[in-house]
């Protein structure tokens with residue numbers, strides 16, 4: 186998996202089309218998608234154009250998508266995957282992930298009441314995983330994995346898997362390094378993709394959480410200045426340095442290029458030590474909508490820290 190990918194969550198459909206094309210022109214070969222982002226159709230149009238114009242070959246591109254929480258039931262998994270393939274205009278995905286370890290009734294994007302949610306006994310993760318394995322056997326996907334899974338939930342999958350999960354995609358940045366989870370994944374040959382590597386600042390500005398903004402942090406800014414880089418490039422370089430894949434999202438041309446150049450920022454041991462010592466942990470993506478009163482899921486059930 187190319188270490189640097191383009192995130193597409195919150196990219197409006199018309200923006201996603203241009204952003205993906207610009208990213209491919211800039212040199213990105215890894216695009217992170219999901220059914221719930223509701224822009225796979227436009228991203229598929231961008232892929233089709235890129236292949237048609239010879240900008241990139243299918244075999245040189247890594248495309249990830251994710252199974253939404255309303256499609257965990259056995260009979261829903263393959264149809265949902267096939268919808269993503271159709272929208273993305275692809276014959277196969279490079280990576281397919283179970284987006285969250287929580288389930289909802291078919292047609293529910295986000296639960297409004299506990300009644301919209303399916304409990305672990307109604308939609309066991311092991312059963313969902315069996316169909317993910319089937320998708321692999323059928324050649325519809327090249328790799329399968331997890332997202333937002335903590336150690337216990339990963340163990341639950343590992344203990345009965347025919348094909349082991351190869352990736353766990355979780356929030357990870359200098360304010361949320363998740364060292365124990367990263368070590369656990371490494372020990373189990375699970376590659377980690379760091380999402381929200383810039384600290385998804387829009388979650389602070391829209392009031393979802395009241396935490397400091399990573400890219401405004403003084404230490405991050407000083408290290409950036411030292412390398413004549415930007416704070417965003419510094420945060421991305423930190424993620425690459427620790428061996429994770431990193432998927433910053435932008436729909437702005439200059440930032441798409443700026444973020445791609447992060448691979449050239451060579452942080453030294455002192456920089457890493459200072460970044461590792463930042464305050465926190467601050468988790469910006471809480472998934473709180475899945476742990477509403479009366480839900481069978483709790484925050485401590487989903488997250489390790």
Ligand SMILES: NC(=O)c1ccc[n+]([C@@H]2O[C@H](COP(=O)([O-])OP(=O)(O)OC[C@H]3O[C@@H](n4cnc5c(N)ncnc54)[C@H](OP(=O)(O)O)[C@@H]3O)[C@@H](O)[C@H]2O)c1
Nearest residue numbers: 192193194217380381382383384385417433434435436440
């Ligand atoms: N598996 C999951 O549950 C999950 C959850 C969240 C995210 N993700 C994936 O991870 C990707 C990244 O996470 P994210 O989108 O939440 O957050 P992020 O990449 O940390 O931050 C994106 C925000 O930063 C801005 N930005 C981008 N480049 C910048 C730069 N160089 N300088 C300053 N600001 C910059 C973007 O705005 P502009 O677009 O206006 O530039 C956007 O508001 C998502 O798009 C998605 O693909 C996965």
